[in-house]
Amino acid sequence: MEKIKIVVTLMALTVLYGCATGSAIVTGTTRPAIISSEVRIYLDPPSQYETIGIVEASSDVELSSQAAQDRTINELKAQAAKLGANGVILLQSGEKSSGMVGFFSGGVFYAGAEETKTARGKAIYVPKE
Numbered sequence: 001m002e003k004i005k006i007v008v009t010l011m012a013l014t015v016l017y018g019c020a021t022g023s024a025i026v027t028g029t030t031r032p033a034i035i036s037s038e039v040r041i042y043l044d045p046p047s048q049y050e051t052i053g054i055v056e057a058s059s060d061v062e063l064s065s066q067a068a069q070d071r072t073i074n075e076l077k078a079q080a081a082k083l084g085a086n087g088v089i090l091l092q093s094g095e096k097s098s099g100m101v102g103f104f105s106g107g108v109f110y111a112g113a114e115e116t117k118t119a120r121g122k123a124i125y126v127p128k129e
Contacts, residue, residue, distance in 0.1 A: 020075035022057035024083055024123065031084025031125060039077040040126075042089045049124040055079040055088060061095070061115040068117040069093075076119050085123035092120040 028051045057075035061068040072093075080088045095117050 020057055020059035020071040022055065022075040022079040024053050024055045024079045026053040026083065028052045033084055034081050034086060036074065036078040036081040038086055039080050040087045041073065041077070041121075042087055042124075045089050046087065046124075046126050049087065049089075049126045052080075052083045052085045052123045052125055054120065055083075055085075055123045056118070056120045058116050058118045061117060065095075065115075065117070068115075072117045072119045076121055080121070080123040083123050085125055087124045087126045088121040089124060090119065090121045092118070094118055 030052060055076055057072045057079060059068045059071040059075065076088055076090075080086075095115050
């Protein structure tokens with residue numbers, strides 16, 4: 001019975017922390033929203049582009065650091081797509097630690113470090129060639 005409580009608690013924590021959040025600051029002219037899968041990530045700026053804004057995203061790490069990073073990049077693309085940007089120049093990607101998270105079960109305290117993957121980019125529109 002005790003193991004079931006632990007499994008249920010861990011599953012609940014995974015659901016709670018399995019989300020990504022993001023925001024956008026408009027600095028240029030927005031365009032009609034597009035599908036986020038059409039947004040391309042750039043490490044180096046393309047030869048021609050128009051800046052639309054700055055986008056940021058974050059996702060808590062629960063079971064996999066890579067899964068959290070993937071959610072963060074997908075959220076970055078979603079924020080850019082809302083502005084009508086078809087590209088994001090990745091300006092910053094990293095992680096931050098915001099303390100400890102834990103719970104009591106059967107008189108034992110289970111704890112771990114709470115980490116968050118973060119990303120920041122410039123939402124851009126790249127004309128079709």
